[in-house]
Every structure is written in C-alpha cells, then in structure tokens.
Amino acid sequence: MTKLSLVIPCYNEEKTLRSIVERVLGLKSESLDLEVVIVDDCSKDASLEIARALAIEYPCVKAFSHDVNSGKGAALRTGFLAATGDFVGIQDADMEYTPEDYLSMLEPLLAGDADVVYGSRYLKTETRRVLPYWHSRMNQSLTAFSNMFTNLDITDMETCYKLFRREVIREIAPKLRENRFGFEPEVTAHVARGCYRVYERAIDYSPRTFAEGKKIGWKDGVRALYCVFHYGASHAPLPMQLILYFFIGGLSAVINIVAFGALSALTLPFAASILGAFAVSALANYLMCIAILFRHKARWTSSGELAAYLLTFLIMATVDYYSTAFLVAAGTRPLYAKALASVIGFFGNFLLRKYLVFPEKKISCGTGS
Numbered sequence: 001m002t003k004l005s006l007v008i009p010c011y012n013e014e015k016t017l018r019s020i021v022e023r024v025l026g027l028k029s030e031s032l033d034l035e036v037v038i039v040d041d042c043s044k045d046a047s048l049e050i051a052r053a054l055a056i057e058y059p060c061v062k063a064f065s066h067d068v069n070s071g072k073g074a075a076l077r078t079g080f081l082a083a084t085g086d087f088v089g090i091q092d093a094d095m096e097y098t099p100e101d102y103l104s105m106l107e108p109l110l111a112g113d114a115d116v117v118y119g120s121r122y123l124k125t126e127t128r129r130v131l132p133y134w135h136s137r138m139n140q141s142l143t144a145f146s147n148m149f150t151n152l153d154i155t156d157m158e159t160c161y162k163l164f165r166r167e168v169i170r171e172i173a174p175k176l177r178e179n180r181f182g183f184e185p186e187v188t189a190h191v192a193r194g195c196y197r198v199y200e201r202a203i204d205y206s207p208r209t210f211a212e213g214k215k216i217g218w219k220d221g222v223r224a225l226y227c228v229f230h231y232g233a234s235h236a237p238l239p240m241q242l243i244l245y246f247f248i249g250g251l252s253a254v255i256n257i258v259a260f261g262a263l264s265a266l267t268l269p270f271a272a273s274i275l276g277a278f279a280v281s282a283l284a285n286y287l288m289c290i291a292i293l294f295r296h297k298a299r300w301t302s303s304g305e306l307a308a309y310l311l312t313f314l315i316m317a318t319v320d321y322y323s324t325a326f327l328v329a330a331g332t333r334p335l336y337a338k339a340l341a342s343v344i345g346f347f348g349n350f351l352l353r354k355y356l357v358f359p360e361k362k363i364s365c366g367t368g369s
Helices: 017-025 047-057 072-082 102-111 133-150 166-175 183-193 218-235 238-265 272-291 303-331 333-355
Strands: 002-010 031-038 063-066 087-090 118-122 163-166 198-202
Touching: 002 017, 002 102, 017 031, 017 047, 031 072, 047 063, 063 072, 072 166, 072 183, 087 102, 087 166, 102 118, 102 198, 102 333, 133 183, 133 218, 163 166, 166 183, 166 272, 183 218, 183 303, 198 303, 218 272, 238 272, 238 333, 272 303, 272 333, 303 333
Parallel strands: 002 031, 002 087, 031 063, 118 198
Antiparallel strands: 087 163, 118 163
16 A cells, blocks of 8 residues: 655645545545645644644644744755655645645555656646736746756646655655745755656646735745756856856956955056955855855865865966966056956856856756656
8 A cells, every 4th residue: 555645834824724635535445545744833822732643633733833933944844754654645734735635646656656756836737726927927936946956847846736655755865954834945945956757747836825824035036046046157168157157257247356356456566466356255155155055065075165265366376477477468458458367267166166066966867867
C-alpha cells in the first residue's frame, strides 16, 4: 500500500481547518494509506485546539505546534521531518486547493517517472475561477524569473501543491532557510540543483480574498524575487550569471571611478589613487557577490575564500594599474583611462570569482528533469 503524507501548515485557520482535513481524509482507499501532519504556527484562534482534537479523533492525523509564530516555511520544515509517507505533499489549511488533485499528481511518481510533481494552476483545466489580474501576473513573472535561474520549464513555481518522494524532501529539508513564502522559490532552486525529475499536473484553484483570510502580500512577492536571485544565482546558466554580474560589476566600476576621482581630488599620488579606489570597489564587489550571485564559502572555509579573493585582488589590481597607466601614457584622460580599465576588469573579475573564489562542483542534469 502506498502511503501519502500531507503537511498542513496552519495559522489562524479555525474556520476551515476541520473541513480541509476531513476532505483530505477522503483520499484514503484500499491502495492509498494517508498521513496528515498539521503544524500550527502559534495561532491566536482555536486552530491548535481543533488540530489536537482531530489528532485524537483520527489516528492518521498528527498535530504539532510552534511556540512562536515563525512562518509557513518554518512550519513546513517541521512537518517534513515528521512525515513518514512514501510521498510527501503540501496542503494549505484553507479551501483554495482541491485535495483530490493529489491522486492525479501521484501518477507519475507511482509510475517511477518523477521525483517531484508540481500542481499547476495555469495548465489547462475545464473551468477555473477568474483570478485578480495583477496577482496572476506577479505569480507568472516570479515563475518566469525562477525558470531563468533554475533552467526548469515549469508554469507555476508559486503553487502550494508540491509533491515529493520522501527521500527527496528529506534531502532538501535540512538545507531550507526561508520561514515565510520565500519557501517556494527556495525549494524550487534546490529541486533544480538536485537534478530531480520534475513533472507538472493541472489542478483546480479557487482563491480566497484578503477579506476571507488570504495572507500573502506584495512584500512576500518582493521577498520571493530576492529568493530567486539568492538561491538560484549561484547555479544559474552562465548567461544569467553574466547578466547579474554585469550589474554587480557595473556598480563596482562606478564605485571605482568615483573613489578614484575623490582620492585624486585629495592630491594623493597617482598610484595610491588607483590602488585605493580599486580596493574600495573590490570590497563592494565581494559583498555584492556573496549577497546576490555566488554562494558564500562554496568550497573554501572563510579564510580560504578570503585568501582566494585576495589573490584575485592582487591579480586584477595589477591589471587595473598597468591598464590605466598605459592608457594615460598613450594620451587618454585619467578618468577615461580608468573607465576603460574597469571594462577590462569586468570580465577578468567575473572569471576569477566564478572559477577561483567561489568554485562549485558542476552537476550535469542531462535531459531527465
């Protein structure tokens, strides 16, 4: 018998919790065993009492609770570690999604074709509730950005309905850090990085309004966009990394030029102005790299990473100095010479950072996912 575990993160859902759990329990059959893991995230209403009552009433229901409200992502991590089913999925505590869709989502997993299945709200279904335009555009835009960084061609990254083989989510769960709705792009980045076989199935979706208790807002959308960059950039295809580094390198170049102008205005020696400006821009570049593009301590310890970065600093400082000096000697105005040297440094810095400072073992996923 196949065992399906559905994790239900819950916060102030006393109106719908019992109804959704009893509907989920309807999935149980002679061939499908069921486990429901409710994680109450310090609700202020009667949600926890309802969850505990359900756990007493139904042996296949487990109830856990957080002492401090930590967010959906934190509740899911608790549930993933407690789940014992062959397959582990996510079920919101409201009534927006249709639990029966998990039966069709199980099919590619049971057939041995998939490791992860996403339930898509945007694949063709017979009917659907019309959604708010900008909410849909935000979801689809975030999915598009996520796809650019993960190289997955999925239609709905932000979907609640994600179903995993237990081994897969147990492998991913300890790596998860996002406590709120940033969970969706974060877990998708890990799915892509693990080269798991990913399938999608169309699902029904009937969204509630904010007046009805919907909790996600525009701030969560901004955080999700940050998570796409933060968790996906270090493993993104090379063109996407170059585009990101273009902005990092471009801003660093501006800092370099401004600092050079400022130091020159202080009548410092020419060489000191060049190297001082480069040091300021190099520090800014390093901080932006670990915040946006490359994974901090990807292979080295902190000291090893800093040593590798210092080596790149010395190499590119030498290139920057002699490039600027050569152009000035050739008759180029100092600021223009510095700007041209910064362009040369852009490509050198990117290559040294990617392959020396923040190197990661390349994993080839082939065409299976």
